[in-house]
Amino acid sequence: MINIDKFYIGGKWVAPHGQTIHQLTNPATEEQIYPIPMADEVDVNLAVASAKAAFDSYSMTTKEERLGLLRRLLELYNAAYNEISELMVEEMGTTLAFSRAAQAWVGTAHLEATIEALEKEVFEEVRGNTLISKEAIGVCALITPWNWPMNQLVVKVAPALAVGCTIVAKPSEYSPLSSIRFAELIHEAGFPAGVYNHITGSGEVAGEALSRHPDVDMISITGSTRAGIAVARAAADTVKRVTQELGGKSANLIMRDVDLEKAVKDGVDACYINCGQACRAPARMLVPAERMEEAKRAAKEAANKHTVGDPKTAVSLGPVVNELQFHRIQSLIQSGIDEGATLVAGGIGRPKGLDRGYYVKPTVFADVTPKMTIAIEEIFGPVIALIPYETEEDAIRIANDSVYGLSGYIQCADIEKARMIARRLKVGSIWINGADWDARAPFGGYKQSGNGLEHAEWGLHDYLVIKSTAGYA
Missing domain, CATH: 3.40.605.10 (Aldehyde Dehydrogenase; Chain A, domain 1)
Known part of the structure; x- marks a missing residue:
């Protein structure tokens, strides 16, 4: 060049x-x-x-x-x-x-x-x-x-x-x-x-x-x-x-009728695409409150399978883009710890064996409340927040409780129920049950x-x- x-x-x-x-x-x-x-x-x-x-x-x-x-x-x-x-x-x-x-x-x-x-x-x-x-x-x-x-x-x-x-x-x-x-x-x-x-x-x-x-x-x-x-x-x-x-802070609503372990693992992988640096990343995972412990285990297993390192090698995640972004992500991870979320995987600092480069540990928080900083702010890194819900109405309310309205994700075996939920989400783009991205579908957001x-x-x-x-x- x-x-x-x-x-x-x-x-x-x-x-x-x-x-x-x-x-x-x-x-x-x-x-x-x-x-x-x-x-x-x-x-x-x-x-x-x-x-x-x-x-x-x-x-x-x-x-x-x-x-x-x-x-x-x-x-x-x-x-x-x-x-x-x-x-x-x-x-x-x-x-x-x-x-x-x-x-x-x-x-x-x-x-x-x-x-x-x-x-x-x-x-x-x-x-x-x-x-x-x-x-x-x-x-x-x-x-x-x-x-x-x-x-x-x-x-x-x-x-x-x-x-x-x-x-x-x-x-x-x-x-x-x-x-x-x-x-x-x-x-x-x-x-x-x-x-x-x-x-x-x-x-x-x-x-x-x-x-x-x-x-x-x-x-x-x-x-x-x-x-x-x-x-x-x-x-x-x-x-x-x-x-x-x-910006976006997309919710991934996991309903009670799906295979929870698979849905959680797929959701973690989707959040970590491009090292989490995507405005439509499903960074808020909404799971049934009574199954939070099961979701923690599945999310931890999924996060720990992600390898981090030289992006020219066969790893799943490279670095984030620059020093400013690295430190911002570290600060937000620390806020999750300070505000009482359960750190399930990852955390502060670079992954083991990496002392140079803007590498972030694939991180999972659980027991996150909707008012915690990590549930509100767009992190733009490999960090996911597991938020419990009691009822479907509760899940929809939490999903819509954001200044953003870019994307939403629904995991639901009952397609009619999934369609109903989709109609009620105040976002511009929705993916049901892992549907593919489509360059011919409109893309844009609601709200901020x-x-x-x-x-x-x-x-x-x-x-x-x-x-x-x-x-x-």
Whole structure:
């Protein structure tokens, strides 16, 4: 990769104006590996001007032209698949096996789903004497986090490009490598100069400048609820569209009619996916109160089966992304101990034999009450809280007792009961009995988990505005 020290603006790799450098650290070794440039307001203005200049012509391209570009991008992405997988291991510590099976795969899945949705999308319809048109909203600033670098970049970029928007992308400085490679693929695919622009920078500087920029028509952010609120505030003066996919504290409701041991073990494994660094992680496990001891045994066994170590080796969990996140997780684990939860597995400190790298012990707490810190705050690490419930009504109440509303999980042998529970959960996405993730299903949250939807045709719609032209016929 030759463009680590540059931004992609106006179809060219250019030297940054900003002088601030972020030292990217390999989370497995704590070694500094690359200096990453951080954009200042001048860089942001150049990128936005480039996107604005490209919008008039790109927004007038035909659906067939845009489909051709996206299909070429998909070919190039798949050809670079292994390279992208390896870059994500290096930048944010995901295991190589998981990166190949999931982290890189979701990029392919979102491109495929977007192409399929674009093929079916109808952009103009005459109703009586009026033309109803769906048009690209304009210049879009896309702000993405570090935990699923390709998922959260491609799920925004693909639909924005599909409908004719132009883009300034600002991926996280903690996972910039795969995003830089993706920008190179955009260039190679033949998208016109200025359609896609890539910078890295902090939320406080680059994110703030993008959010309040008068020539940015839309902001799409995936990140913490705190970051989403900051973006919305900065964007308010220019009344631009803001869509947000934010935090979560998802509940996994285990009903009395299932195999408890299997459900608990599956739930622990699901929580630990990507080392727990997923906004939809089922981090609150609700179990029947009278079976808590059985659940403890099953959860401990599941946690202890997870091996932790060098993500390039055959382990199930690598490190968390950086030192700040490591210490935050340690603090939250300590809060669980201090507040009286039962520590079943894991705990404070690195796993045995690891004295370097941001490795966290796979941790299980039981006998957790809904008001404990570990039941309220999004931990974003391999930490799960087992919460007892007395009745189904009690379980539903506890599940909904959160400022978040991103995802929910239900383990229930009675499918009609599971469907009833699903209707009552105040969340945007629900998985019943271990159902697979679907790139063609809408994804978004209730409450402080954000607004707007992503995936397939749902993603297209967030980048469109509706126009009516009376007298057209």
